[in-house]
Structures are given as C-alpha cells and as structure tokens.
Amino acid sequence: xxxYYGISTNGRYLMNHQExxxxxxxxxxxxxxxxxxxxxxxxxxxxTTFKKGEFLFHEDETxxxxxxxxxxxxxxxxxxxxxxxxxxxxxxYYPGDLIGIMIMLTSGQMTFSVQAIEDCTVFRIQKDxxxxxxxxxxxxxxxIFESIGNRMKTLYDEIKVKSATETDDExxxxxxxxxxxxxxxxxxxxxxxxxxDAATKMKEQDTYGLVVVDQNKKMLGILTQREILSYLTNPxxxxxxxxxxxEKPFWIRDESFAYEALSYFKHEEVDFxxxxxxxxxxxILTSTSFLNIQDSNYLDLSYKIQKAVTNEExxxxxxxxxxxxxxxxxxxxxxxxxxxxxCEVISNYNDRLHRKxxxxxxxxxxxxxxxxxxxxxxxxxxxSQGRSEQxxxxxxxxxxxxxxxxxxxxxxKVDLYFQAFTEKLNLKLAACGFPxxxxxxxxxxxxxxxxxxxxxxxIDEWLNEMDAQEIQNITMFYxxxxxxxxxxxxxxxxxxxxxxxxxxxxxxQLLRKDALRFKLPVGPLGRVxxxxxxxxxxxKKSGLLQIVNMIRIHSVxxxxxxxxxxxxxxxxxxxxxxxxxxxENVKTAMHILLSLRTQQNLRELSEGKPLSNDIDVRTLSKxxxxxxxxxxxxxxxxxxxxxxSFNRNRVV
Numbered sequence: 218x219x220x221y222y223g224i225s226t227n228g229r230y231l232m233n234h235q236e237x238x239x240x241x242x243x244x245x246x247x248x249x250x251x252x253x254x255x256x257x258x259x260x261x262x263x264x265t266t267f268k269k270g271e272f273l274f275h276e277d278e279t280x281x282x283x284x285x286x287x288x289x290x291x292x293x294x295x296x297x298x299x300x301x302x303x304x305x306x307x308x309x310y311y312p313g314d315l316i317g318i319m320i321m322l323t324s325g326q327m328t329f330s331v332q333a334i335e336d337c338t339v340f341r342i343q344k345d346x347x348x349x350x351x352x353x354x355x356x357x358x359x360x361i362f363e364s365i366g367n368r369m370k371t372l373y374d375e376i377k378v379k380s381a382t383e384t385d386d387e388x389x390x391x392x393x394x395x396x397x398x399x400x401x402x403x404x405x406x407x408x409x410x411x412x413x414d415a416a417t418k419m420k421e422q423d424t425y426g427l428v429v430v431d432q433n434k435k436m437l438g439i440l441t442q443r444e445i446l447s448y449l450t451n452p453x454x455x456x457x458x459x460x461x462x463x464e465k466p467f468w469i470r471d472e473s474f475a476y477e478a479l480s481y482f483k484h485e486e487v488d489f490x491x492x493x494x495x496x497x498x499x500x501i502l503t504s505t506s507f508l509n510i511q512d513s514n515y516l517d518l519s520y521k522i523q524k525a526v527t528n529e530e531x532x533x534x535x536x537x538x539x540x541x542x543x544x545x546x547x548x549x550x551x552x553x554x555x556x557x558x559x560c561e562v563i564s565n566y567n568d569r570l571h572r573k574x575x576x577x578x579x580x581x582x583x584x585x586x587x588x589x590x591x592x593x594x595x596x597x598x599x600x601s602q603g604r605s606e607q608x609x610x611x612x613x614x615x616x617x618x619x620x621x622x623x624x625x626x627x628x629x630k631v632d633l634y635f636q637a638f639t640e641k642l643n644l645k646l647a648a649c650g651f652p653x654x655x656x657x658x659x660x661x662x663x664x665x666x667x668x669x670x671x672x673x674x675x676i677d678e679w680l681n682e683m684d685a686q687e688i689q690n691i692t693m694f695y696x697x698x699x700x701x702x703x704x705x706x707x708x709x710x711x712x713x714x715x716x717x718x719x720x721x722x723x724x725x726q727l728l729r730k731d732a733l734r735f736k737l738p739v740g741p742l743g744r745v746x747x748x749x750x751x752x753x754x755x756x757k758k759s760g761l762l763q764i765v766n767m768i769r770i771h772s773v774x775x776x777x778x779x780x781x782x783x784x785x786x787x788x789x790x791x792x793x794x795x796x797x798x799x800x801e802n803v804k805t806a807m808h809i810l811l812s813l814r815t816q817q818n819l820r821e822l823s824e825g826k827p828l829s830n831d832i833d834v835r836t837l838s839k840x841x842x843x844x845x846x847x848x849x850x851x852x853x854x855x856x857x858x859x860x861x862s863f864n865r866n867r868v869v
Contacts, residue, residue: 241287241340244313246360254350254357263341267291267333270592270620273316275330277579277589284344286316291337296593296703297329309334317344318361332593395552396478397471400492400500403428408437408459412448415440415458426489428498429462436498438462441489468493471500478502518542522569528577528645531570535650536563536609537822543609547819556811557606557783557804563815564607568700570649571598571615575701578641582634590638591631593620595702599658603696604765605781606811609818610828612652613643614693616665618672618706639666658693672710680721688731691724695769698780711778719776728773729859732766739853745846747834754845756817757830760810760852764803767855771795782807803855806848813837813845 241247242255250258265286267273273293274283293310310316316331316339351358406415406427415427419442426441440462448461455461467487469478471494478490492500518534518541525531536542549559575596583589600614601607617639622631639661647653660666667675676694679687695714699707718724738746738759747754765782772785775794779785786803789795817832834842 244287246315246357249356249360250350250354254354258342258346258350260346261343264289265339265341267293267337267339268625269333269336270622270625271333272589273331273333273337273339275589277583283317285318285342285347286331287340287342288312288314288316289338289340291333292335293331293333293337295329296332395471395554396469396473396475396492396502397494397500398552399475399478399506400471400502401506403491403498403501405430405434405498406440406458407431408457408462410458411456412445412458412461413456416445419445424501425503426501427458428491428501429458430498434497436468436491436493438464439466439489439491443488466491468498469502470494518545518566519569522573525573525577528574528648531573531577531645531649535570536566537650537828542566543819543822546815550812550816550819555804556808556813556815559815560601560607560811561605561781563609564602564605567602567607567611567651568598571596571646572701574642574645574649578638578645581641582638585637587634587637591634592622592625593703593706594618594635595699595704595707596642596660597697597699597707599693599697603698603780605698606765606807608811608814609822610814610830613646613654614658615643615646615660616658616667616694616697617660618699618710619666619668620703620706621668621670623668623670635666636661656689664690669706669710673713676710676714676717680717680724683724683727688727691718692728692731692766692769695773696780715776715778718773725770725773728766728770732763732770733856733860735762735766737763737849737853737856739849745849745853747842747846749834752833752835753831754834755830756810756814756832760806760845760849761814763852763856764806764810767852767859768803770859802851806851809844809848813841 238255238259241259247255247258273286288310290312293316295308295310310331347361351361401424404418404422404424404427406418406429408429408431419425419427426439428436429438429440430436437459440458444461444463448456466489468491471492482488482490488503490502491498492502518539522531522534525534532538534542546559546563549562579590595618596615597603597618598615601611602614617635619631619635622628625631639659643653643659643661653659658665676691679691679694683691695718697707697711735758738749738754740746768782768785768789771777771789771794772779775789775792777785777788777792779788783804786795786800790797790800813832814830817830818828820826821828834845837845
C-alpha cells in the first residue's frame, strides 16, 4: 500500500522517499548514479497522476516551468504544434521513459505538448537537480546528451517524412501567378562561341546564365556560372560553349503557373529555367525571379495576419475590407487563373484569419483565468470554406471536435472553457466579415460542439433517423475540413463518416431526392433561360449548388474522402466512376461559375453594394452569356443522370 507525506492539488502526491527509490533506482539511466546522487534527485520530487486526455505539460508553459517526468505507468504522446495550426503526434512515451529532456537545455517558448492517452502516473523530478548531477557524473551526463541527440534526429526524420507526404496547399495557392509575369529577358549565345566570350557576355548583361542557340534561334542548351566554374576547375582542349553547356535543361511554357516552375528549383536543384512560347525562348527564371512574389502585397497581408495582436487589426485585413486583397484577386482573374483556384486562394486566406482568431481567443482565455485548453480539440469549417470554394459572400459554417473527456473528474470545467472559447471565436469571426450562420451552424452551438465519441453517435443518429433536417446536417458535415488543432481526431471522424455513409443506401437515396429539389432554368428541349423576371441570375442556386450536390453524392457512393469538388471529380475519374470528358466538363463549369461569381462580388465591393450570388445578366458580354449557358447545361446533364438513378433505385 502506498504511503504519502501529504496531498497537494491536482492529484499530485508527495511519495514516501524509500518507495520512490524502489521505483527508479534500477531504471536506466538512474542506475549509473551513486546512492547519494540518487537520493539528492529524489528529495522533494513528487508523484503525479494525469487522466486520459490531460496534458503533462502544454506549449503555453515556459521552459522555466518545465520539470522532467519519469513515466511510471500509462501511455503519453508528443504533440508538435505547427504555425499552420496543425498538430502532429511524433512519438509515444512508455513506462520507464523520461519526458522533457529534449528541451531541458533550451530556452524560450516550447512548440510542443505532451498529452496522456491513457491514465498516467509519473515521477516529477526537479530539472535543476538533474542539471546539477549532470555536472558531477560524466556517465549520467553522457547518457542524457546521447538521448537528446537521438531524439532530435528521430524528431527531424519524422518531421521530414510528414512534410514530404503533406501537400502544402498554402504555398501552392501563393503562386497562382503565371510565369510570364515573373520572367526576365533571355540572353542568347551561339554554341560555337568560347567560354571566355560567354563569361564576358554574362558580366556585361549582369545575368546568371545564357541560352545557347543555333543559327535558327532554336535552343540547344543553357550555360550558367556553374558550367563556367566546371571549365575553370577542369580545363580541356575544347573552349567552345557547346562542349560545356547543359543539354536538355528543364524548361517551362510561359502560360504555366509559377508554382510549377518553383517545383524545379525546389526538387531538381536547378537555378536557371528557360521559358518557352511556341518553341521559342521568350524569357528565363532564376531563384531571384521569385523575389517579386516575396515582395507582393499578398505576402504582406499574410505577414500582417501572422503578426496581428488584436482582433481589430484582423478586421482591417478581412477580405471584404482589404482593398489590397481584392486587387490581388482581381489580378488573378485578369491572368486567366481558374475560378476554382482563385476561390481556393480566398479560402486559404480566410483559413489564415481563422487560425489567428483562434490563437488570439486562446490567449484571451488564459488572460481571463480560464487557462489553456484542458483537452485537445480540432476546429473545423464546413460549406464552401470546407470545400475551399469560398467567395466574398459567405457566412460562418464551423464546428469543433473535442477529444473525449467524460472520464475526467471535472467535466464542468471543460464545458465552461469551450462554451466561452467558442462564443469568443464566433463573435470575432463575425467582426471580421463572416456573419453568424442564420441556421446556427457554429461552434458555439451544442449541436456543432461535440466530443469525438459524441460526433460518432451523431453520425449514427443522422444515418439511422434520416429526415429532412438530418439530410441538411449530414450534407453540411460531410464537407467539413480541419483547419486548427489536433487533425488526427478529425481524420478519424472523416474515416468513420465516409465508411458509414458509403454503406448507407438509404442516405444516398435521400441525398439524391434532396438534391433534385433544386431545379435548373432549363427547358424541355435543353434551352437555358437567362431572362429571369428581375434580370438577376442566382449563380449559386441555379448552377453551383447542383454541381456540388451531384459530385458529393457520387463521392459518398464511392467512399471518396476528398472534400474539394475538383479533387472529388479527379478521384472519381481515377476510380473510373467518372468519364474523363465528364470530369473536364465539371471543371469547366466550376471555373466559369466561380469566376463569374467572384467578378460580381468584386463589383459589389467596389460599388459599396451588399454582397450576393446574383448576377445581372444584362452586364454580361455575349461570350460570358454563352459560357454561362454551357455551364448550366453541364449542371443539367449531371442532374438528369442523377434523376435517372433516383427513379431506378427508389423504394416505392
């Protein structure tokens, strides 16, 4: 039976001295300590218990507050916090492990936490005493330093693997610029010129490289400072450029996006890329070409979001307020960027705002005495933001997934924290141009603020007791996307939702029925009516909604986990559930409809009018009217196919 000197708060106990000795004296690395040194470490140490889901320590604590934990029983995990708001679990801790030694010798704020994933008992050792013994016992010190080194290497390898397998959407969205807007003028040289001639020309033109061409200006290769250095360090009989140039270099077309060119610089170790138009070199890119992007207004906005310390600063950076951001989107439209790519940029920018608002809200909670979040959570967005198809006209569709906490002793504390926290979030988001959802789909509402297990129960209830309201709930939730917190919780819910929905034929049939309620302005002979009574054509209700609904239904049927409509279409095409022609038609229609909606929103913002999904068809050019008709016909075809499927499968 365990004896205690006394009991302190939060379940922390002062154990009998001899019992602590008994627990750790034979454990590595304490077995290299003398009895006196071991006794010194144990003196004043505490025996602490943590419930499943509680944090042993959190990133909000300072390194000075951290002690070293010896895990006696249970299981814990390391949670790395990324600036994007995403979390990674990089390692587990098992009984006998030391927790906290990796940052013991650092200073400043931590970027990771340690969370109990089972009920844990730990032996808390004072950090100062560990450091003092390290100065006196070389064997012990060597073991600690080797352990830190091994863990740092493991951590680096894990992060590298995670980064390699993760699509960095934020960076891709950043470079929605065509390469012809970034390129510099090329400098040409004949293949029979000498290396000295080339070096002279490079110096005169102040350029890093030359494009080697024949008499017909056809590219034969490139010559950069790297090839000249190779010549100087290994001269041979030939001094001609053609014998030293790099043949078959990487090149890219002038209408490509800049991120495609950037991938060469990142992954292929190139530093000079020719730009070709109609088989003629019209420009070149070097690593410095991207400095134009780095100096762009968009990057300035992103930096300001990152550095904001008040919600008032974020209000001025909101998409509906920032003329700089609106001009950036206008430029993307002018560059003929795809409409769905532009909406992804808008969604990405709004994700940044959301993450910063969450961080500011967390800070306020600490300042108001609530402390850090008592359990892990994941903030999710739904609707158009969840699908990364957001425009300027949008409201809040969000929720929160909480780690299970019913086993904790103070449930009320958790409930009070997240009620206050989510109310702050939704209020701040409303101030930043995201009006509160009239249907109540917000994290502060109990229906959209549930624990992991309760979300699974809700999914089961929606699927088993399906009615009109449940259809709306499951449709909204099916398009959720995590943007902050413990993504692993959301991924598990995504897997559960996908598998359950795939097996629910009743749900799929009801989704079809619900989707067919929204009729398109298409006559019996397939003619599109673009002459509504008030000349206003609702681009969402009369086009976008039908395409999104139809693709979602197909995704449910085939267990597609993607949320973005274009990515869903690509996944369906890969499964051969969608003909390549139909997939391209959907992409074309989405591009047209989203581009027209974005243009309309920008006009409304510039004229100070309320944002809407309505387009005055009288303002459209003949070409745009024709494109709009084509996109509606594509949506109509999708709906017709779905209607045939509905009539074939419905239960009478």
